[in-house]
Amino acid sequence: xxxxxxxxxxxxxxxxxxxxxxxxxxxxxxxxxxxxxxxxxxxxxxxxxxxxxxxxxxxxxxxxxxxxxxxxxxxxxxxxxxxxxxxxxxxxxxxxxxxxxxxxxxxxxxx
Amino acid sequence: xxxxxxxxxxxxxxxxxxxxxxxxxxxxxxxxxxxxxxxxxxxxxxxxxxxxxxxxxxxxxxxxxxxxxxxxxxxxxxxxxxxxxxxxxxxxxxxxxxxxxxxxxxxxxxx
Numbered sequence: 001x002x003x004x005x006x007x008x009x010x011x012x013x014x015x016x017x018x019x020x021x022x023x024x025x026x027x028x029x030x031x032x033x034x035x036x037x038x039x040x041x042x043x044x045x046x047x048x049x050x051x052x053x054x055x056x057x058x059x060x061x062x063x064x065x066x067x068x069x070x071x072x073x074x075x076x077x078x079x080x081x082x083x084x085x086x087x088x089x090x091x092x093x094x095x096x097x098x099x100x101x102x103x104x105x106x107x108x109x110x111x
Numbered sequence: 112x113x114x115x116x117x118x119x120x121x122x123x124x125x126x127x128x129x130x131x132x133x134x135x136x137x138x139x140x141x142x143x144x145x146x147x148x149x150x151x152x153x154x155x156x157x158x159x160x161x162x163x164x165x166x167x168x169x170x171x172x173x174x175x176x177x178x179x180x181x182x183x184x185x186x187x188x189x190x191x192x193x194x195x196x197x198x199x200x201x202x203x204x205x206x207x208x209x210x211x212x213x214x215x216x217x218x219x220x221x222x
């Protein structure tokens with residue numbers, strides 16, 4: 001079956017860049033997503049990328065996709081304490097359905 | 112406000128109780144989902160509804176019973192749960208190929 005993997009923890013200093021990595025196994029993935037979960041809150045969609053793209057930039061966020069290696073990354077520039085959260089990578093092989101999520105990466109931003 | 116509202120936000124129930132979780136979406140989407148997020152596991156898809164019809168049941172025990180009376184409302188009826196069912200239950204909705212929007216979740220504790 002499909003599988004999505006992420007490292008579980010990441011710590012960075014405030015002002016540095018954060019890079020959260022994700023690997024997936026399903027070669028038919030059409031959409032790849034990054035969701036953010038703050039303490040006590042639900043999941044918030046940060047950004048997504050179509051599988052025929054290799055990069056997408058949105059303000060401080062940059063998503064890189066290496067489809068050959070099935071590797072997705074999320075770079076957060078100038079990381080702030082408000083960026084501390086759990087970041088979930090997800091893939092969706094069927095038109096907006098059957099999302100498969102990774103275990104989440106807990107990002108801690110140190111002052 | 113994500114457009115997807117879940118109630119209650121927190122629920123404590125005994126193993127012999129019967130309770131229901133409610134989800135409502137105001138986005139005009141045609142698909143709704145129930146997910147379970149346990150402390151030590153990745154996000155798990157439980158049920159999928161498309162146009163009020165259940166299209167997926169990911170081997171969920173019968174003590175969880177979904178109901179989708181219309182495309183805007185989704186319920187999860189709970190009975191004779193076990194302590195290991197304690198988790199955050201997330202509802203989401205999507206429209207065909209678009210990304211999923213999540214509610215804030217119901218934090219369930221079974222005692």
